[in-house]
Amino acid sequence: MNSPTALIAEDEPLLAQALQAALAQAWPALQVLATVGDGHSAVAQALRLQPDVLFFDIRMPGLDGLEAAAALADAWTAAKPFPILVFVTAYDQYAVQAFEVQAMDYLLKPVQPDRLQKTVAKLQSTLAARTQNTALVEGGFESTLSQLRHLLGASAATPTTTPKPTLATPLQFIQASLGQQIHMVPLAEVVYFEAADKYVRVLTAQHEYTVRTPLKELLPQLADGEFWQIHRGTVVRAACIARVWRDEAGKQFLALREREEKLAVSRLYAHLFKAM
């Protein structure tokens, strides 16, 4: 077996160096292929370098650690098994609770040598088991997907530093501004929501509107089960989904009843579509 490889994503330069130095002590055989400082680079470099282990900081510019991991899981097509994820955080009590629940490995900053040693031992045994049993790889990826799905769901539901008013009743209308006017779009007419750069597109059978409320805040206001999240940035009315298929590369798409376009389904949410 070749020497194991890793990628570090950490936006604070000193801490990235320190983690690399600590890893050199704790696991001399590990080769750190690169360190990056933001979520987008983390995804791009992980795809390019295909390391065995990823150390992702939770708070990063661009995409945060969890979002970057989810984006990577979606884009991962390599024959190599999906890297083992270790999240690093300074103080996120909600994230830490969620990691415990999902049995995800994580490190707290400042990283203590003893704690890092434990993580390294765990990583080494997981990597060794993988080379002997390829069935573990497939199962490992499936469980990583389900862990990420839960972690992303948990992070959307946790209180942020600025508490937003939560609505007890599900949303009835989407108030979308169009020029000087506010359009009252009945939620019942919405086919899907799609997150764009700084706003969210709201699509009905005939029209398109935009709102500035982030998808994360819209989601909790939608009635349970009526809309399905199929991608990090896409939420579709379940009743409007016509069919789902896979292309040659294994990517999943869905077609809508009332609109022409096809929508990409993330691997994270592919479990929603199974024949009865």
Place this chain on the structure above:
Amino acid sequence: MHSLQTLRLSIPLRTLWPKLAAMLGFNTLVALGISATGAHSFGVSWVFAQCIGLSIWALTEPASRLWVCVLETDWPRLLLVVPLGALGGYMLGSLLAAWFLGMPWDAGLAGLQNQWHYLLLSLLAGAGCTYFFVSRTLLQQAKERHAAAQLHLAQAQLQLLQAQLEPHMLFNTLANLRVLITHDPTRATAMLDRLVDFLRATLSASRQTLHPLSAEFARLQDYLALMAVRMGPRLSFSLDLPAELATQPVPSLLLQPLVENSIRHGLEPQVAGGSVYVSARREGAMLVLEVADTGVGLPGQTLVPGFGLTQVREQLAAAYGAQASVECLAAPAGGSRVRVQFPLKV
């Protein structure tokens, strides 16, 4: 909190027993008073007093519990409940007492026209007892409200302290410090000194209400220098304080939440980072303080004020009332700009 806003006259059942004991004692006193006038024997007076007193209570208590829910607004209803209860209780109690004593059923009522003073006595006793119990309830509720307010205040102070000592910032700073200790002890010492100053200022901010603007800028310098170690080349900053404004008194750590917002919401999400610019200037009789950044800008057209901004508003309102203002502006080249102004001290 809800139960405190509505002053309810609802009392749990266990408080009925002391109340009953108080009533029995009070009725005995009334009986003693009547027998002392020589009109009736103590035994007869006692049975009449107990029957009438307890009947009045039995009528007014449920009525006031059901109908006088919120004392503060419903109290006029007591003006109806108490006289009616006293009249009804007097009649009911007289019948009961006559029955107990084996006297003719109308023994207590027959002479109603010439015994009107007994009715008056019942009315006064009913009103007196109601007043006594109501004022006790009000006192109890006032105590509870005071305790809840104290708790709320303590929670607010804790929340403020937690926000100022943002744990994420603290642990990341310590993690950086841990690295520097081995690799660059000189920088580590400098960083530790900044951290000490920052922590000392933060912890004393709740006690000290005003400090000079120069101290405010020094604390911002500490905080930004700590952040600059962490963010490396992603953060640049400058502070601009004209010498003649250095001694102006300002609420301590007033600008801190604004600078934190600039970093947390403006620069941290931006891959390239950016810069923060803090300035003070004089405009007529006003002192204008500004925190500007080149971050991702304000979300949407309307800003939902978060904890930091609310804190600044409250601090200003407490110190200067309506003379102070806070404005959030989108900066011309992206980013955000928050402008605070209040009267200069001459």
